Amino acid sequence: MAIFIRAARDEDRITLGALKLRSSLAWGDHIEELQALAEANEVRAEHIAHAIVAELDGEIVGFVTVLSNEGTTQAELEDLFVAPEAWRMGIGRELLAQAECRAVELGALSLRVVAGERARPFYEASGYRFVGAVATDLAAAAELLKDLLQGRNKA
Numbered sequence: 001m002a003i004f005i006r007a008a009r010d011e012d013r014i015t016l017g018a019l020k021l022r023s024s025l026a027w028g029d030h031i032e033e034l035q036a037l038a039e040a041n042e043v044r045a046e047h048i049a050h051a052i053v054a055e056l057d058g059e060i061v062g063f064v065t066v067l068s069n070e071g072t073t074q075a076e077l078e079d080l081f082v083a084p085e086a087w088r089m090g091i092g093r094e095l096l097a098q099a100e101c102r103a104v105e106l107g108a109l110s111l112r113v114v115a116g117e118r119a120r121p122f123y124e125a126s127g128y129r130f131v132g133a134v135a136t137d138l139a140a141a142a143e144l145l146k147d148l149l150q151g152r153n154k155a
Contacts, residue, residue: 008051026084075103077113
């Protein structure tokens with residue numbers, strides 16, 4: 001199984017939106033709310049340039065989006081979704097590693113993510129720490145943060 005990582009392209013936008021919704025619905029939580037929420041199956045056009053895609057056998061099976069404002073030292077992990085049929089194959093972990101590298105390239109010292117309770121253990125196992133609770137359109141969520149230079153030469 002070889003995972004191919006590449007930059008997202010404009011023509012991926014609809015596929016990524018569908019994957020985002022399918023992945024979200026797979027847990028069986030908030031189904032009606034997700035189906036009614038326009039952004040649940042959409043990747044904003046301005047975010048495509050900041051997205052990284054994972055392919056398996058030529059099919060898109062996941063993506064991650066990293067946003068950073070110029071002059072800030074904290075990047076935002078906006079989206080990380082993996083197709084349910086590709087869960088537990090290391091794709092999410094690879095995409096997270098790619099996101100962290102991208103954040104460092106953008107000059108970030110830390111990466112922030114807002115995660116629901118189902119995703120929180122994944123991020124915590126990857127070195128993210130709880131920094132607060134936030135409200136989302138669907139439920140309360142955890143705000144998590146990772147120091148990207150931890151264990152690296154800071155000079």
